[in-house]
Amino acid sequence: MLSIRNIVKQYAGHRALDDVSLEVPAGQVFGLLGPNGAGKTSLIRIINQITAPDSGEIYFDGIKLNQSHIERIGYMPEERGLYKKMAIGEQIVYLARLKGLSNAEATRRIKNWFEKLEIQDWWNKKVEELSKGMQQKAQFVATVLHEPDLIILDEPFSGFDPGNAEIIKNEILELNQKGATILFSTHRMESVEEMCTSIALIHKSHKVLDGRIKDIRNSYRDETYLIEYTGNKLELNGSEPFSMLGETYTDDTHTLRLKLNEGATSNQVLQYLIPQVSVNRLQEVIPSVNEIFIQKTK
Amino acid sequence: MNKVLLIIQREYISRVRKKAFVVTVFLVPVLLLVMYAVMFLIYKNSSELNATRTVKVLDESGQFGSKLHNTSNIKFDSTSEPIAQARKDLKKHEDDILLYIPKNYAGIKSIQLLSEKKPNINVANAIERQLNDIATNNNMVARGIDTAQLRNIKSNISISAKEVTDTGDKESNIGALYIIGVAGAIIIYLSLFIYGAQVMRGVIEEKTSRIIEVIVSSVKPFQLMLGKIIGVALVSLTQFLAWIILSLVVSFIANKYFNAPQSPMLGVLEALKNVPFGYIISCFLFYFLTGFLLYSALFAAVGSAVDSESETQQFMFPITMPLLFTYLISVSFLAQNPDSSLAFWLSIIPFTAPVAMMVRLPFDPEPWQVGLSMFLMVVGFLFTTWVAARIYRVGILMYGKKASYKELVKWFFYKE
Numbered sequence: 001m002l003s004i005r006n007i008v009k010q011y012a013g014h015r016a017l018d019d020v021s022l023e024v025p026a027g028q029v030f031g032l033l034g035p036n037g038a039g040k041t042s043l044i045r046i047i048n049q050i051t052a053p054d055s056g057e058i059y060f061d062g063i064k065l066n067q068s069h070i071e072r073i074g075y076m077p078e079e080r081g082l083y084k085k086m087a088i089g090e091q092i093v094y095l096a097r098l099k100g101l102s103n104a105e106a107t108r109r110i111k112n113w114f115e116k117l118e119i120q121d122w123w124n125k126k127v128e129e130l131s132k133g134m135q136q137k138a139q140f141v142a143t144v145l146h147e148p149d150l151i152i153l154d155e156p157f158s159g160f161d162p163g164n165a166e167i168i169k170n171e172i173l174e175l176n177q178k179g180a181t182i183l184f185s186t187h188r189m190e191s192v193e194e195m196c197t198s199i200a201l202i203h204k205s206h207k208v209l210d211g212r213i214k215d216i217r218n219s220y221r222d223e224t225y226l227i228e229y230t231g232n233k234l235e236l237n238g239s240e241p242f243s244m245l246g247e248t249y250t251d252d253t254h255t256l257r258l259k260l261n262e263g264a265t266s267n268q269v270l271q272y273l274i275p276q277v278s279v280n281r282l283q284e285v286i287p288s289v290n291e292i293f294i295q296k297t298k
Numbered sequence: 299m300n301k302v303l304l305i306i307q308r309e310y311i312s313r314v315r316k317k318a319f320v321v322t323v324f325l326v327p328v329l330l331l332v333m334y335a336v337m338f339l340i341y342k343n344s345s346e347l348n349a350t351r352t353v354k355v356l357d358e359s360g361q362f363g364s365k366l367h368n369t370s371n372i373k374f375d376s377t378s379e380p381i382a383q384a385r386k387d388l389k390k391h392e393d394d395i396l397l398y399i400p401k402n403y404a405g406i407k408s409i410q411l412l413s414e415k416k417p418n419i420n421v422a423n424a425i426e427r428q429l430n431d432i433a434t435n436n437n438m439v440a441r442g443i444d445t446a447q448l449r450n451i452k453s454n455i456s457i458s459a460k461e462v463t464d465t466g467d468k469e470s471n472i473g474a475l476y477i478i479g480v481a482g483a484i485i486i487y488l489s490l491f492i493y494g495a496q497v498m499r500g501v502i503e504e505k506t507s508r509i510i511e512v513i514v515s516s517v518k519p520f521q522l523m524l525g526k527i528i529g530v531a532l533v534s535l536t537q538f539l540a541w542i543i544l545s546l547v548v549s550f551i552a553n554k555y556f557n558a559p560q561s562p563m564l565g566v567l568e569a570l571k572n573v574p575f576g577y578i579i580s581c582f583l584f585y586f587l588t589g590f591l592l593y594s595a596l597f598a599a600v601g602s603a604v605d606s607e608s609e610t611q612q613f614m615f616p617i618t619m620p621l622l623f624t625y626l627i628s629v630s631f632l633a634q635n636p637d638s639s640l641a642f643w644l645s646i647i648p649f650t651a652p653v654a655m656m657v658r659l660p661f662d663p664e665p666w667q668v669g670l671s672m673f674l675m676v677v678g679f680l681f682t683t684w685v686a687a688r689i690y691r692v693g694i695l696m697y698g699k700k701a702s703y704k705e706l707v708k709w710f711f712y713k714e
Contacts, residue, residue, distance in 0.1 A: 011712075012708050012712075045511075045695070048515040049515075050511070050514050050515055050695070051695075052713070054713060070515070070516060073515070075511075075512070075515040076512075077508070077511040077512060077515070079508040079511060079697060080508055080509075080511070080512065081506075081507040081508030081509045081510075081512075082507065082509050082512075083312075083503070083504075083507060083509055084503075084507055085312070086312065094304070094308055095512060095513075095516070097304050098301055098304060098305075098513065098516040098517055099516050139512075142512070143512075
């Protein structure tokens with residue numbers, strides 16, 4: 001869907017993006033991660049053609065990004081807002097028409113969306129009369145109304161209460177199932193693991209990591225295991241096939257974190273443990289996206 | 299282009315719908331109507347003032363009586379009744395006035411003008427003038443000066459200002475031209491700032507409400523700026539057009555109902571008839587429009603650079619200075635010296651031309667000067683729009699950053 005190649009963006013005094021390349025495959029929910037100020041918003045603005053890169057290129061479905069793509073992208077910025085004194089319905093019609101929809105078509109689709117979100121009676125309300133969560137719902141409708149192929153959401157869940165966040169999350173996933181590619185930036189890792197198929201991590205203007213979440217997590221496995229056992233405390237004699245990382249003891253249960261020695265397997269660990277203690281659980285520790293994030297952005 | 303039209307439409311409709319707009323559209327014709335009514339009342343009053351009053355002269359000194367001469371609204375009538383009796387008579391004829399000149403009239407306030415109804419100031423002044431003339435004359439005769447010769451020495455010149463034109467000399471009323479010039483300058487000055495500020499406020503609103511980023515993901519910043527400026531320009535033109543039409547209607551009605559052929563204002567109105575209003579109004583619209591485009595682009599740039607209206611001061615001052623200066627000297631200097639070299643330069647420089655040229659226009663500046671000024675206006679607004687757009691496109695996306703001039707220059711040189 002999107003192929004981002006060697007993007008450089010220089011602002012006076014600092015480089016916001018330094019040779020960033022990314023592939024966003026069609027049909028995915030793609031998470032763009034990174035600490036504040038890493039360059040996520042700069043990249044998103046370039047994809048939306050709000051600003052232009054100093055060098056590098058972006059291809060949209062294999063075609064160099066141009067004005068005609070604007071209508072195929074829906075963008076909800078992190079800093080979002082609507083005209084305060086304008087009626088909601090009228091306002092979304094306006095925004096949709098700027099994206100190329102006709103007046104009648106926009107009106108029809110908004111009515112459908114408002115029904116779906118159970119906000120039909122909002123049409124004539126002014127934005128300033130709505131709560132922040134309500135405004136965000138309206139903004140979401142405005143973002144996706146023209147049925148874009150690529151939906152870009154910058155921190156989509158900030159400002160939503162958990163209930164509304166759930167509704168919006170489900171709407172995003174539904175749109176994805178209908179064929180839209182979703183690109184969203186966030187630093188809330190729970191939503192990433194829940195929703196994303198792939199991620200890219202941007203740190204200090206560079207891309208430090210990208211790929212499918214499963215592959216990334218697997219590649220960060222470091223032979224660490226978690227073992228729970230009962231019985232007497234394990235005595236180590238130096239012949240064990242692992243090294244200890246830590247041990248805790250609660251409610252008659254010992255919890256052990258260990259790292260396999262070079263070439264050792266989990267079966268060898270069990271063989272070593274079973275004669276001494278009664279093993280309840282053995283589990284490989286696969287780092288979470290959150291852990292990888294923290295490790296990579298230290 | 300289609301998108302610019304959409305933006306223009308939104309900017310226009312959202313403003314025209316406001317109550318304040320509707321009120322102002324109707325306020326001006328109403329004020330005009332009030333003005334007509336006041337003129338009518340003044341006329342009615344003045345016809346009362348002009349009624350002839352009879353002045354009974356009781357001259358105990360014997361120096362004045364025979365020398366007072368009647369004027370259009372004063373009729374002198376000498377009497378020899380004693381003062382007490384004359385006072386009593388006044389009660390009977392309440393329109394009459396009694397002029398009492400005691401034997402020794404030279405003392406301060408010794409001559410009295412008595413009446414039941416307060417004598418109006420014109421009558422009192424006219425009598426006073428006559429008395430002074432007579433007394434002066436008497437004094438000269440007493441000192442042996444030949445008054446007849448003196449009268450010949452005195453000159454009595456009154457200027458008749460005539461404009462030499464191809465179609466013949468034409469009576470020109472300098473006062474009326476002055477009023478038109480200054481009025482045009484004031485209206486253009488005020489509306490440039492009122493509507494320019496509307497553009498600026500619109501930009502700030504989009505920035506603070508954060509809708510800006512949603513919109514620039516659909517349209518280019520320049521399209522948005524252009525749409526906003528044109529939208530507001532159309533609002534202002536709507537307002538002017540409504541004013542012109544409603545004023546014509548009001549004038550028509552007023553002429554019908556307050557028909558006042560001898561009104562003192564008629565002289566001024568008569569003089570205005572010689573002014574080519576069509577030409578001046580067209581020039582007004584041209585200078586307003588180009589001046590508006592020039593200034594509102596700058597205002598838009600200022601709006602994009604700040605986060606709230608209170609921060610605009612530091613940028614507004616230098617931008618508005620040239621126009622404010624021209625405006626301030628328009629009444630005192632430009633209108634009195636419309637052909638001076640300062641007036642010429644101010645009416646050529648695009649930043650000051652809208653006000654300066656409006657002052658000069660009724661005085662018929664040379665066509666090449668008007669042409670040059672108009673040409674430079676167009677060049678000027680294209681230039682400021684270009685500069686402003688470069689600042690605007692960066693500024694609108696800078697939240698929470700306090701912009702300095704250095705910052706603005708940097709933004710200007712940013713690549714896209």
